[in-house]
Amino acid sequence: MSGQDQDQDQAFIEQAIELARRAIDEQAGGPFGAVIVLNGRAIGQGNNRVLGTCDPTAHAEVVAIRQACRETGQFHLPEATLYTSCEPCPMCLFATHWARIPRIVFAANREDAAEIGFSDAEQYQYLRMPVSAFDMHQIARDAARQAMRDWAASAGSRLY
Amino acid sequence: MSGQDQDQDQAFIEQAIELARRAIDEQAGGPFGAVIVLNGRAIGQGNNRVLGTCDPTAHAEVVAIRQACRETGQFHLPEATLYTSCEPCPMCLFATHWARIPRIVFAANREDAAEIGFSDAEQYQYLRMPVSAFDMHQIARDAARQAMRDWAASAGSRLY
Numbered sequence: 001m002s003g004q005d006q007d008q009d010q011a012f013i014e015q016a017i018e019l020a021r022r023a024i025d026e027q028a029g030g031p032f033g034a035v036i037v038l039n040g041r042a043i044g045q046g047n048n049r050v051l052g053t054c055d056p057t058a059h060a061e062v063v064a065i066r067q068a069c070r071e072t073g074q075f076h077l078p079e080a081t082l083y084t085s086c087e088p089c090p091m092c093l094f095a096t097h098w099a100r101i102p103r104i105v106f107a108a109n110r111e112d113a114a115e116i117g118f119s120d121a122e123q124y125q126y127l128r129m130p131v132s133a134f135d136m137h138q139i140a141r142d143a144a145r146q147a148m149r150d151w152a153a154s155a156g157s158r159l160y
Numbered sequence: 161m162s163g164q165d166q167d168q169d170q171a172f173i174e175q176a177i178e179l180a181r182r183a184i185d186e187q188a189g190g191p192f193g194a195v196i197v198l199n200g201r202a203i204g205q206g207n208n209r210v211l212g213t214c215d216p217t218a219h220a221e222v223v224a225i226r227q228a229c230r231e232t233g234q235f236h237l238p239e240a241t242l243y244t245s246c247e248p249c250p251m252c253l254f255a256t257h258w259a260r261i262p263r264i265v266f267a268a269n270r271e272d273a274a275e276i277g278f279s280d281a282e283q284y285q286y287l288r289m290p291v292s293a294f295d296m297h298q299i300a301r302d303a304a305r306q307a308m309r310d311w312a313a314s315a316g317s318r319l320y
Contacts, residue, residue, distance in 0.1 A: 055226050056235045056258040057217065066215050075216045075320055091254035094283055098216040098251060123254055126291045133282070160235055 009105050012037050012083040013140045017107060019047040019060065020085040020147045024154045028052030030118065031151035034060035034084040036068035036101070038077060044068025050160050060084060061092035065099050076100040085144045086113055089120040090127050096134070103135045107144030115145075116152040117159045169265050172197050172243040173300045177267060179207040179220065180245040180307045184314045188212030190278065191311035194220035194244040196228035196261070198237060204228025210320050220244060221252035225259050236260040245304045246273055249280045250287050256294070263295045267304030275305075276312040277319045 012035050019033025029048030036044035046063025050056055061084050069075050081103040082088075082096055087110050096104065110120050130136065151157050172195050179193025189208030196204035206223025210216055221244050229235050238260045242248075246268040248256060256264065270280050290296065311317050 050235055054229050054233060054235050056229060056260075057222050057225060057255045062217050065217060069214050069216060073214055075210055075214050089254065089258075091251055091258060094249065094251035094254065095217045097283055098249075100216075122293070123257060126288050126293075128286050128288060131286045133286075 008037070008040060009083070009137070009139060012042065012081075013085070013105055013107055014143070015042065015045070016060075016083045016085045017140065017144050017147050019045060020144065021150070022047045023151050024156070026052065027156040027158070029058065030160070031116070031148045031157075032060040032084070032086050034064040034082060036064045036077065036080050036082055038068070038072070038080045043071045043077075043080070051158060056160070057091070059089065059092050061088050062095050065095055065101070069099065078102060081105060085147065086110075087138075090123045093127075093131055093134070097131075102133070103137075105137045105139060107138065107140040108148060109138065109141065112141070112145045112148060116148050116157075168197075168200060169243075169297070169299060172202065172241075173245070173265055173267055174303070175202065175205070176220075176243045176245045177300065177304050177307050179205060180304065181310070182207045183311050184316065186212065187316040187318070189218065190320070191276070191308045191317075192220040192244070192246050194224040194242060196224050196237065196240050196242055198228070198232070198240045203231045203237075203240070211318060216320070217251065219249065219252050221248050222255050225255055225261070229259065238262060241265060245307065246270075247298075250283045253287075253291055253294070257291075262293070263297075265297045265299060267298065267300040268308060269298065269301065272301070272305045272308060276308050276317075 023031040044067035049058040183191040204227035209218040
């Protein structure tokens with residue numbers, strides 16, 4: 001991977017983590033953010049809105065995928081990358097698969113989600129990992145974990 | 161199960177299959193329909209709208225879950241049943257799990273979906289089945305399969 005690609009990964013994962021930090025102020029949902037990037041440009045982004053929209057499917061990745069597809073008029077994005085502040089839960093993994101997005105860069109992981117009370121683990125027991133359809137990379141874990149811990153310590157944090 | 165419960169299952173699976181049949185006229189997406197039922201009442205319903213809304217996550221089950229949660233103001237529906245014209249794909253299974261819907265009644269299955277060109281099979285290879293978190297039942301397979309075949313033979317059928 002070139003230095004330019006690494007710089008791009010770093011920049012967009014930071015954007016995803018910044019979206020995750022919105023959870024503290026907005027109280028729309030959990031501390032998770034995602035960005036979809038195509039040809040170096042963010043074409044979709046989102047933070048978790050399960051509580052704000054009363055929609056259990058409104059995870060950051062799903063919100064970002066919906067926006068990216070609407071923006072481009074394409075329901076398949078085979079050249080895109082998903083940047084997400086935390087390892088996608090199984091629902092989001094398969095949503096990404098339906099969108100034909102082949103590359104995923106994530107920061108925190110399922111253990112970090114469990115640490116703040118989210119139990120994606122129950123779903124992961126039904127998965128055979130790794131889901132080899134994806135090219136997956138983990139970077140910037142500490143920054144994302146800190147955002148999650150700050151959320152957990154904040155007054156408005158609420159599990160779902 | 162009482163005769164009344166069986167009658168209810170039959171009535172709502174027929175409603176889900178009727179929604180699936182809309183695909184032929186509406187051309188909004190694949191021939192799949194779903195209904196969420198709580199206390200004998202349909203609180204959410206949907207047909208697949210992947211093409212119509214350019215949203216790869218707009219499967220019938222997800223559309224129905226979103227409506228049911230909006231309708232009730234609850235993002236968890238632990239007393240509800242999901243009726244769906246075809247076995248839920250992995251994304252929809254986990255969406256149902258996040259909505260805490262414990263019971264699923266489906267009609268056609270993944271082989272029937274494959275027969276008309278949908279390749280959920282690629283995703284199923286990553287799942288350990290059965291997903292024991294759910295109480296799952298299959299009824300009315302033939303009626304749903306016929307709706308799917310009619311769609312496949314229609315002029316507007318389009319895969320995604």
